[in-house]
Amino acid sequence: MFNRREFFKNASIIGRAVSTKWLVVVVCMLATEALYGQAKSKTENVVLITLDGFRWQEVFNGGDSAFMRQQQHLKDGKLKEKYWRNNLQERRNALLPFFWNTLAVKGQLYGNRIEGCKVNVTNNQWFSYPGYNEILTGSADNERIHSNDKFYNPNTNVLEFINSQPAFKGKVAAFSSWDVFPYIINDKRNQIFVSAGLTEAKGEKLSERERTLNDLMTTIPNPLGDVRLDAFTFHLGLEYMKKSKPRVMYFAFDETDDFAHAGEYGAYLNAANYTDRFIGMLWNYIQSDPKYKDKTSMIITCDHGRGPGLEDWKHHGQKIAEADQIWMAVIGPDTPPSGEVKGECQYYQNQVAKTLAALLGLEYKNERPVGDSIRPMLGMK
Numbered sequence: 001m002f003n004r005r006e007f008f009k010n011a012s013i014i015g016r017a018v019s020t021k022w023l024v025v026v027v028c029m030l031a032t033e034a035l036y037g038q039a040k041s042k043t044e045n046v047v048l049i050t051l052d053g054f055r056w057q058e059v060f061n062g063g064d065s066a067f068m069r070q071q072q073h074l075k076d077g078k079l080k081e082k083y084w085r086n087n088l089q090e091r092r093n094a095l096l097p098f099f100w101n102t103l104a105v106k107g108q109l110y111g112n113r114i115e116g117c118k119v120n121v122t123n124n125q126w127f128s129y130p131g132y133n134e135i136l137t138g139s140a141d142n143e144r145i146h147s148n149d150k151f152y153n154p155n156t157n158v159l160e161f162i163n164s165q166p167a168f169k170g171k172v173a174a175f176s177s178w179d180v181f182p183y184i185i186n187d188k189r190n191q192i193f194v195s196a197g198l199t200e201a202k203g204e205k206l207s208e209r210e211r212t213l214n215d216l217m218t219t220i221p222n223p224l225g226d227v228r229l230d231a232f233t234f235h236l237g238l239e240y241m242k243k244s245k246p247r248v249m250y251f252a253f254d255e256t257d258d259f260a261h262a263g264e265y266g267a268y269l270n271a272a273n274y275t276d277r278f279i280g281m282l283w284n285y286i287q288s289d290p291k292y293k294d295k296t297s298m299i300i301t302c303d304h305g306r307g308p309g310l311e312d313w314k315h316h317g318q319k320i321a322e323a324d325q326i327w328m329a330v331i332g333p334d335t336p337p338s339g340e341v342k343g344e345c346q347y348y349q350n351q352v353a354k355t356l357a358a359l360l361g362l363e364y365k366n367e368r369p370v371g372d373s374i375r376p377m378l379g380m381k
């Protein structure tokens with residue numbers, strides 16, 4: 001016969017046993033998380049992308065009308081038509097459609113200082129090599145890294161840390177427009193595959209597309225000298241990804257900085273707009289290849305900011321106020337889609353390296369002290 005009282009007594013004991021068991025499991029999970037700094041991640045691959053000296057002002061506000069007016073007499077008469085909209089949302093969408101239609105919806109965007117969210121570099125140099133050193137090593141080094149000269153970086157970086165893990169050996173690669181990257185990454189020391197500057201695709205089994213890219217790259221006038229145009233860096237890198245399936249890929253784009261130094265605001269905006277398109281194409285590829293789909297995160301940032309005014313936006317470096325202000329974006333299976341981060345926050349460039357490794361479930365360490373991982377990017381409070 002069904003004994004009601006007995007049943008509830010037993011149910012209560014079982015319930016307590018079950019909840020105690022779950023409590024133990026939860027405590028263990030929390031302890032593991034506290035110990036290793038992250039929960040188990042879904043991310044198996046990471047793509048790091050940088051846009052050299054691209055200002056947070058354009059990321060969050062779109063093209064600036066005063067800057068555009070100054071440019072009207074220059075080459076691009078359609079500048080306003082392409083990038084000016086009275087409405088802020090429409091304006092930034094026009095410049096960076098992938099950022100605002102995808103990253104801001106499915107990922108996270110940091111650095112809109114108007115909304116209170118600040119991102120800064122910690123090095124005191126505010127130019128490229130020190131910025132890339134900080135991104136890749138997780139630590140500013142003002143004593144040793146204070147020029148853009150081609151010298152091999154004495155600091156080890158997160159790319160080689162990952163490449164030294166058995167599961168990632170030989171699966172880390174970098175494609176950069178600027179030819180100083182082999183030195184910044186120090187490919188001589190760590191054997192990471194770096195395709196930089198006017199380097200063609202090499203190897204026996206070149207795809208038709210790679211052969212065409214090689215032909216074009218060496219026969220088109222290049223306004224940037226030794227710097228490879230970003231379109232070649234992107235398409236050659238994408239071909240490499242399709243063939244070699246790296247687990248960590250770094251794209252370092254450059255045109256934004258070159259055109260800014262030349263004072264060509266229109267070309268600077270176009271470069272940002274093209275790069276946004278490249279990143280969108282890359283994300284589409286990632287989400288179409290079973291090797292990458294739903295298990296790949298992208299981190300996007302820049303090496304330094306630039307001045308805020310009509311003249312000093314062209315420049316950066318220690319003497320240019322606010323050139324230490326940067327931005328960051330992230331998208332991937334472990335990153336909650338909180339979009340544009342609003343409200344007080346302060347993050348630093350030296351946090352990228354540890355965050356990148358943490359997305360892969362690795363705890364990055366360096367001989368120098370490194371910035372902490374950015375917890376919200378990992379879905380943690």
Ligand SMILES: [Zn+2]
Binds near residue numbers: 257258316
């Ligand atoms: Zn520069």
